[in-house]
Amino acid sequence: MQAIRRLVAHHALTPGDKLPSIRKFARDMAVSPSTVVEAYDRLAAEGLIRSRLGSGFYVLANAVAPRTADVAPPIDRAVDPFWVSRQSLDAGREMLRPGCGWLPPDWMPLAAIRRAMRAVAKTDDAVLVEYGSTRGSLALRRLLARQCLSEGIEIGAEQVLLTMSGTHAIDLICRHLLRPGDTVLVDDPCYFNFRALLQVHSVRIVGVPYTPAGPDIALFEEALAAHRPRLYLTNSALHNPTGASLSPQTAHRLLTAAAANDVTIVEDEIFADFEPEPSARLAALDGLNRVIRIGSFSKTLSASIRCGYIAAREDLIDSLIDLQLAIGFGGPSPVAAELVLRTLGDGSYTKHLNGLRVRLARRRREMIAELAKLDVRPWTLPRGGFYLWCQLPRATDASDVATRALREGVVLAPGNVFSVTQTATEFMRFNVAQMDSDVLKRLQRALEQPAIPSLP
Structure with missing residues (x-):
């Protein structure tokens, strides 16, 4: 392969030229013909050459393309x-x-991920090549439902929807519940991608000052009365960026105020597993009536294995399934879901x-x-x-x-x-x-x- 690349780079072979026959090149390189066949096949896959049935291999017209390096992100753009x-x-x-x-x-957990990858490579053919079900892996949804039950949230697997990531989960909820011009409350400060995502949905973003015990509840109540928001988006466990934890008193008042003003709460649980002991959870206190729980595995398992989830009322999950089908024809890759399942199920x-x-x-x-x-x-x-x-x-x-x-x-x-x-x-x-x-x-x-x- 390197020999052919050098011939093309130095114009000894030009676009349209025929490559040496397999037998001749095998003799010249002192390798077996099967080795040359594999090399030619790989070069064809790279787009350097192509095969003509019964004629041989030829250099493609665009084989000598200019090489470009990745473009670094601009330094002097706005810091946002x-x-x-x-x-x-x-x-x-x-x-x-x-x-x-x-x-x-x-x-x-690299060793556990590699074990899971080897196991997934041997799993059913359908997992490797077919679309997944509309709700995602039943086994993984059952595992997540059991985790909710351990917190006192009585749900079944039918109330869990797998998504392509935690951000994708929020996007689905925003697409379903919000319209341009609606108001969304966020913590101030909040995770910066909450701001970026909400801007894409053309909604008004109102910040509520955050304290070491949660949002400033008096100002939260004032914001509800003044702006009539549709959603409140937050982290309860180990708040991003502050690292603070929601107190039970603040959680109770927050839920009471949200119910009185018909506000849906989206609680991002992505950092929950880092807590030594669980702090107050809005989803657990509310029972997924007004609260929607979302999460993913990118912080504790792998940001490369893209898989998130939504836990919510069954009627909301049913609507989100149709929306996810419309924009992505399903949730995460079955391979990604299987990797998550096998790694989470690993005792390690x-x-x-x-x-x-x-x-x-x-x-x-x-x-x-x-x-x-x-x-x-x-x-x-x-x-x-x-x-x-x-x-x-x-x-x-x-x-x-x-x-x-x-x-x-x-x-x-x-x-x-x-x-x-x-x-x-x-x-x-x-x-x-x-x-x-x-x-x-x-x-x-x-x-x-x-x-x-x-x-x-």
């Missing part, structure tokens, strides 16, 4: 939710990413979670101590998870620091990308699992550098 997502996802392996929202590969997964909690607790303590040396202080002390929501020193603009840090090879997540009201200028979200001494040194340089002048 899309800026953080692009920088985090498109960063090269040499970039340090304490601003991203996932754990490093060596923190994940519980040990993995227990180990993660211990390891993260130790890393949080270490990073809190190291950040304090830079006069960077956490807003609250999370009970679990991998985020620290920190205030920077001396009225520092976090967006300026993030831009300077990017030039140091570090991707950060500045506060205002999480804030609807843009009142988190001095805050930064740090992923402690992605931090080490090198990150801290570069962060210190970014904090000490003068601000970058804004573009005209």
